[in-house]
Amino acid sequence: MKKYKNYILGAAILLIGILLGSVFSGGNSEASHNESEHEFVQDPVTQLWTCSMHPQIQMQEPGNCPICGMELIPLETNATAENINADEIVLSEEAYQLANIQTSEVEKANAEKEIRLLGKVQANERNLYAQVSHIPGRIEQLYVNFTGENVVKGQKIARIYSPELISAQKELFEAINSKNVYPALYTAARNKLKLWKLTDNQIDAIEKSGSVQEQIDILSDYSGYVMKRNVEVGDYLKQGSTLFDIANLSSVWVMFDAYEADIEWISIGNEVEYTIQALPGESFKGKVSYIDPFISSGSRIAKVRVEMPNTAGKLLPEMFANGIIKATLKNAKDALIIPKTAVLWTGKRSVVYVKVPHEKTISFTYREITLGADLGNFYIVTNGLKEGEIVATNGVFKIDASAQLVGKQSMMNPTAEKQNLGHAGMDMSGDKKMDTKTPMSDDEMKKMNTTEVETTDHSKMESRIIVSEEFQNQLNNVLNKYINLKDALTKDDATAAQKSASELLKSLGTMDMKLLTNNEAHMHWMTISKEITTSASAISKSTDISIQRNHFKHLSAHFIKAVKLFGVNEKVYEQFCPMADNNNGAYWLSLDEKIKNPYLGTSMPKCGDNKTIIE
Numbered sequence: 001m002k003k004y005k006n007y008i009l010g011a012a013i014l015l016i017g018i019l020l021g022s023v024f025s026g027g028n029s030e031a032s033h034n035e036s037e038h039e040f041v042q043d044p045v046t047q048l049w050t051c052s053m054h055p056q057i058q059m060q061e062p063g064n065c066p067i068c069g070m071e072l073i074p075l076e077t078n079a080t081a082e083n084i085n086a087d088e089i090v091l092s093e094e095a096y097q098l099a100n101i102q103t104s105e106v107e108k109a110n111a112e113k114e115i116r117l118l119g120k121v122q123a124n125e126r127n128l129y130a131q132v133s134h135i136p137g138r139i140e141q142l143y144v145n146f147t148g149e150n151v152v153k154g155q156k157i158a159r160i161y162s163p164e165l166i167s168a169q170k171e172l173f174e175a176i177n178s179k180n181v182y183p184a185l186y187t188a189a190r191n192k193l194k195l196w197k198l199t200d201n202q203i204d205a206i207e208k209s210g211s212v213q214e215q216i217d218i219l220s221d222y223s224g225y226v227m228k229r230n231v232e233v234g235d236y237l238k239q240g241s242t243l244f245d246i247a248n249l250s251s252v253w254v255m256f257d258a259y260e261a262d263i264e265w266i267s268i269g270n271e272v273e274y275t276i277q278a279l280p281g282e283s284f285k286g287k288v289s290y291i292d293p294f295i296s297s298g299s300r301i302a303k304v305r306v307e308m309p310n311t312a313g314k315l316l317p318e319m320f321a322n323g324i325i326k327a328t329l330k331n332a333k334d335a336l337i338i339p340k341t342a343v344l345w346t347g348k349r350s351v352v353y354v355k356v357p358h359e360k361t362i363s364f365t366y367r368e369i370t371l372g373a374d375l376g377n378f379y380i381v382t383n384g385l386k387e388g389e390i391v392a393t394n395g396v397f398k399i400d401a402s403a404q405l406v407g408k409q410s411m412m413n414p415t416a417e418k419q420n421l422g423h424a425g426m427d428m429s430g431d432k433k434m435d436t437k438t439p440m441s442d443d444e445m446k447k448m449n450t451t452e453v454e455t456t457d458h459s460k461m462e463s464r465i466i467v468s469e470e471f472q473n474q475l476n477n478v479l480n481k482y483i484n485l486k487d488a489l490t491k492d493d494a495t496a497a498q499k500s501a502s503e504l505l506k507s508l509g510t511m512d513m514k515l516l517t518n519n520e521a522h523m524h525w526m527t528i529s530k531e532i533t534t535s536a537s538a539i540s541k542s543t544d545i546s547i548q549r550n551h552f553k554h555l556s557a558h559f560i561k562a563v564k565l566f567g568v569n570e571k572v573y574e575q576f577c578p579m580a581d582n583n584n585g586a587y588w589l590s591l592d593e594k595i596k597n598p599y600l601g602t603s604m605p606k607c608g609d610n611k612t613i614i615e
Contacts, residue, residue, distance in 0.1 A: 047074060048074075057072070058405075089406070099398040105388060106385050106386065114324060115265055120321060124249075132241060134197040137163070139237065151226060165196070172186075190203055222248065227245040254307075254308060255305055272285070272304075272323045273324050279314060337378045351369070351411050352392070353396055354390065355391070364399050370384055475568050476569065478507045479568050484496075492602050494544065497545065498539065502540045505533065505540065528559075539555070550581075560588075573591070575610055580600065595607070
């Protein structure tokens with residue numbers, strides 16, 4: 001019995017030990033679990049850092065904001081949970097809204113384009129006539145004696161004295177006397193006068209008078225307006241001498257100028273709707289009847305003809321016309337199209353940012369594409385995108401700037417190499433500070449010469465940001481220096497361009513950023529002013545006008561955006577030349593509506609047209 005009691009006591013002690021061990025062991029397990037979870041949340045590998053003022057900035061280590069210099073703060077992100085690829089540019093919801101990023105779906109559509117044409121009314125060349133004298137002689141009187149006079153077929157236009165005509169009349173009278181015997185001789189005498197364009201009535205009048213007429217009236221063979229008078233009273237004429245040049249304006253040609261880039265869109269039979277500047281409030285329609293097979297070597301345009309009836313006589317030669325053709329490109333049905341604002345130009349490359357379809361995370365990836373035809377506000381995409389993909393169409397440059405700051409693939413850094421993108425004087429988390437006073441090397445100049453900047457949609461105005469009038473006045477001062485630079489390039493004066501670029505830099509240095517209290521305005525101006533400074537500095541250090549013009553293109557692209565965003569309290573014309581930049585086209589600003597081309601200079605000063613008026 002005692003033996004069984006010992007067994008029971010041992011079992012009880014063992015059970016109590018197991019229970020106590022379970023209690024203490026469970027507590028340690030929970031603590032270990034919590035500690036492990038805590039360490040995962042604080043994993044430094046997945047931690048990003050951002051700026052409270054510029055949340056689009058995301059860095060992989062702490063430091064200062066590259067835009068404003070403020071200390072970066074930790075960024076909460078769910079990127080790890082959605083398996084974000086290393087090449088994606090991740091944006092917080094706040095940064096996405098602040099940057100005003102908009103997107104558009106890649107769609108299939110017919111290649112349609114609205115082509116705007118300038119032209120003039122001209123006389124129909126089929127209705128141009130030369131009124132000649134069929135009788136040799138001397139002009140005794142002109143019934144039509146000034147240019148522009150309207151004449152009608154059969155109207156008297158001149159009176160002449162002709163010895164040959166006197167001889168022919170004598171022959172007629174002799175034939176009349178013997179016409180019963182020699183009727184053929186009589187007929188031949190009359191026909192001789194008819195060959196000189198005398199009418200039956202005139203010949204009958206001569207026969208009826210019974211006497212030789214020393215002078216005879218010349219009648220007009222055509223109806224129309226006298227374009228040129230070629231004779232005076234007393235002039236001696238040979239048979240076939242031109243008296244007047246006459247144009248019949250019952251129908252006219254409207255000759256439009258089409259740039260070579262638009263010619264592939266235009267076909268015979270296309271409807272043209274146009275207005276005449278001299279006839280406000282009226283519109284006309286016609287069809288293309290002819291396209292010039294030759295392009296002018298000087299102006300790079302071809303003529304497009306529209307033939308119009310002009311029974312009312314409203315359309316007069318040399319009147320200016322503005323036409324629109326809504327054309328469809330042949331063999332381009334169901335083409336992939338994207339808005340122009342989605343595309344960033346980088347020399348030979350075209351870049352878009354494609355939105356990645358995550359559930360919670362907002363991110364974009366860099367994508368190089370191949371562009372086809374220009375559709376006005378859209379481009380055809382021949383390679384690089386698929387139908388249904390989402391691309392950024394507004395705020396694209398801000399996405400690219402974020403990519404540059406974190407060393408990912410971007411417009412300026414397609415290979416995703418680490419770059420120093422800070423501003424002078426700012427601590428860029430251990431990166432070497434930039435020295436803005438160090439001159440650019442020749443290699444850097446060549447690199448800048450082949451690097452494009454963000455293009456804007458030049459067919460519509462940027463959304464205006466409200467800034468103070470004082471800031472607008474300061475920007476206007478920079479605009480005046482820009483105009484001096486533009487004028488120097490139009491005159492092919494590289495030395496004056498150097499000087500004007502230096503003056504522009506000085507004026508730019510007086511801009512007071514403290515006047516920009518709006519965060520969006522502050523961010524825009526930081527980016528724009530940096531690019532303007534880079535381009536103007538390059539121009540001021542070069543005496544090669546071709547290099548100056550290349551940098552002027554980049555400078556203009558950013559300065560146009562600045563004027564559109566902030567305004568300058570002045571009417572400014574945005575002008576475009578399709579032949580600039582090796583026929584890629586380029587924009588510039590002018591205070592004068594008249595075209596003075598800074599890219600082609602004195603060789604083709606009038607090439608281009610006005611695209612937008614910024615007020």
